[in-house]
Amino acid sequence: MEDPKYMVAVVGAGPAGLYAARKLAEGGARVVLFNRDVKPGGLAEYGIYPDKLKMKQGLRAQFKQILDVPQIDYFGNVTVCCGGNIVLEDLLESGFQAVLITTGAQGTKWLRLPGENLPGVYHAKNIIFHYNLLPPFSEKKYLLGKRVVVVGAGNVMMDVAHYLIRDRKVDEVIVTVRRGPADVKFTRKEMESVGCNLDLAAFESEFTRVAPTMLSAGQDPAASKAAFLDALPRALAPISSTRFRFEFLVSPVRVLGDWMNGVNALKVEENTLVGVDGNVKARGTGNTRQIDADTIIFAIGDTVDKDFCVPIFNDAYVSAPQPRFPVEGVSFEAYNPDTDQPIERVFLAGWARLASTGLVGVARRDGERAAQSVLHFLQSQGPMRDLDNVLEKFEQRLVETHERVVDKAHLEKLAVAECAEAQKLGLEDFKFATNDEMFTAMGY
Numbered sequence: 212m213e214d215p216k217y218m219v220a221v222v223g224a225g226p227a228g229l230y231a232a233r234k235l236a237e238g239g240a241r242v243v244l245f246n247r248d249v250k251p252g253g254l255a256e257y258g259i260y261p262d263k264l265k266m267k268q269g270l271r272a273q274f275k276q277i278l279d280v281p282q283i284d285y286f287g288n289v290t291v292c293c294g295g296n297i298v299l300e301d302l303l304e305s306g307f308q309a310v311l312i313t314t315g316a317q318g319t320k321w322l323r324l325p326g327e328n329l330p331g332v333y334h335a336k337n338i339i340f341h342y343n344l345l346p347p348f349s350e351k352k353y354l355l356g357k358r359v360v361v362v363g364a365g366n367v368m369m370d371v372a373h374y375l376i377r378d379r380k381v382d383e384v385i386v387t388v389r390r391g392p393a394d395v396k397f398t399r400k401e402m403e404s405v406g407c408n409l410d411l412a413a414f415e416s417e418f419t420r421v422a423p424t425m426l427s428a429g430q431d432p433a434a435s436k437a438a439f440l441d442a443l444p445r446a447l448a449p450i451s452s453t454r455f456r457f458e459f460l461v462s463p464v465r466v467l468g469d470w471m472n473g474v475n476a477l478k479v480e481e482n483t484l485v486g487v488d489g490n491v492k493a494r495g496t497g498n499t500r501q502i503d504a505d506t507i508i509f510a511i512g513d514t515v516d517k518d519f520c521v522p523i524f525n526d527a528y529v530s531a532p533q534p535r536f537p538v539e540g541v542s543f544e545a546y547n548p549d550t551d552q553p554i555e556r557v558f559l560a561g562w563a564r565l566a567s568t569g570l571v572g573v574a575r576r577d578g579e580r581a582a583q584s585v586l587h588f589l590q591s592q593g594p595m596r597d598l599d600n601v602l603e604k605f606e607q608r609l610v611e612t613h614e615r616v617v618d619k620a621h622l623e624k625l626a627v628a629e630c631a632e633a634q635k636l637g638l639e640d641f642k643f644a645t646n647d648e649m650f651t652a653m654g655y
């Protein structure tokens with residue numbers, strides 16, 4: 212790699228940030244990665260289901276290779292945002308020529324329904340972080356009952372159902388879907404992990420109920436049914452008696468219960484299907500009913516963190532409608548719609564730019580294209596003077612003024628300690644579940 216001539220901060224070390232960092236370094240930038248979590252990887256480490264260990268280990272190996280690049284520095288346990296360890300302006304004023312935000316969609320999407328704050332109501336992200344051992348979620352108790360409603364029909368719902376059925380072995384998981392069976396977003400592969408628990412009688416009767424609405428919207432109930440059932444021959448053998456079923460064409464309108472006893476039902480409005488601009492949408496009929504439940508989990512996608520002080524639209528940070536450095540027609544430049552001005556030197560990628568969209572490969576591609584956009588901008592600015600000196604001063608100040616900043620050497624020590632622990636316990640994988648244990652292993 213050539214000697215660095217630009218200095219760039221990447222905020223967020225999930226897939227988008229890590230792959231972007233490598234492209235930036237290849238393009239002549241000295242890159243500093245800041246990450247809220249101690250460990251890199253974002254949702255690839257703390258979202259992907261724990262039993263996909265091979266995939267996780269493959270990604271960890273790639274991320275390690277990226278962090279081994281000498282032109283890339285890593286500072287974990289550092290939150291950059293309005294109320295965080297560092298604010299965005301600090302970075303822009305400390306010599307970084309550009310800042311790429313790849314913080315993912317790690318805020319909570321509230322529907323503002325009455326009862327949404329009751330005990331027993333959760334957002335999928337928190338449960339997922341809990342079972343993937345991300346502090347502090349790993350240290351919290353999530354009181355999941357016996358009869359759980361999961362709202363949403365994407366792959367995150369499937370991961371949550373997998374956990375409820377195979378790990379927590381609850382009595383019943385009821386998935387509520389605002390549109391019909393033809394509009395679910397999960398993949399067959401994910402259905403395979405829970406398909407054996409599907410209550411086939413309930414499934415048949417629900418299909419019979421919604422078939423006329425599907426037909427009126429031009430959908431084919433038989434084809435949709437086959438798409439669900441295709442997964443069953445390859446489904447994992449059941450290890451619980453959890454009853455798993457779907458209720459289609461219903462939207463949540465209120466969580467019923469009280470503060471003493473928690474949730475007792477989800478009130479839903481029944482929907483019909485209507486065609487809007489070539490898409491099938493749900494429209495409320497005004498009829499409501501209750502689905503009894505002691506726990507409600509919303510798996511409806513997430514939103515970006517509001518603490519970042521970058522304007523938000525459609526759950527993601529806003530990118531410029533007329534970018535100056537587009538890549539393949541896509542804008543990666545942050546933008547303020549109130550002033551109708553770009554946010555100078557600030558770029559976006561991954562789920563921070565398009566919330567809850569796509570797999571790791573999509574985030575990678577987005578990060579890499581964003582890096583190209585940043586490089587085009589840097590080329591228009593010219594090389595930075597006195598780069599080594601400015602960077603050294605910044606990093607020295609960071610380590611002196613912030614507690615327990617995690618660098619690449621710390622990550623190495625942590626990996627060795629976790630590997631030793633796995634060997635000692637005879638496990639394929641071991642993760643410390645608290646930051647304190649990680650810091651002790653790193654020698655802090």
Ligand SMILES: Cc1cc2nc3c(=O)[nH]c(=O)nc-3n(C[C@H](O)[C@H](O)[C@H](O)COP(=O)(O)OP(=O)(O)OC[C@H]3O[C@@H](n4cnc5c(N)ncnc54)[C@H](O)[C@@H]3O)c2cc1C
Binds near residue numbers: 227263316516571
């Ligand atoms: C439950 C779940 C399961 C998934 N399973 C799969 C799967 O099996 N296969 C697959 O290919 N894809 C899967 N995905 C999708 C994949 O994880 C995402 O596409 C990808 O992780 C998005 O990458 P990202 O870098 O944009 O964001 P993220 O992965 O969310 O990374 C964001 C990073 O930014 C950091 N951060 C956040 N805020 C700040 C801040 N203020 N300051 C500093 N750092 C910050 C976080 O600590 C994190 O490291 C799954 C997603 C979810 C939610």
Ligand SMILES: NC(=O)c1ccc[n+]([C@@H]2O[C@H](COP(=O)([O-])OP(=O)(O)OC[C@H]3O[C@@H](n4cnc5c(N)ncnc54)[C@H](OP(=O)(O)O)[C@@H]3O)[C@@H](O)[C@H]2O)c1
Binds near residue numbers: 362364511513
């Ligand atoms: N195993 C894997 O590979 C894996 C695992 C997890 C996640 N991922 C990926 O991560 C991304 C995000 O997944 P996701 O499941 O969070 O999102 P998703 O695929 O967009 O699914 C979100 C679900 O929530 C519903 N929903 C949204 N807003 C709603 C509301 N207000 N009321 C009721 N329902 C609502 C959506 O319905 P509508 O369709 O009607 O909008 C949809 O069914 C996806 O690309 C997914 O494939 C992959």
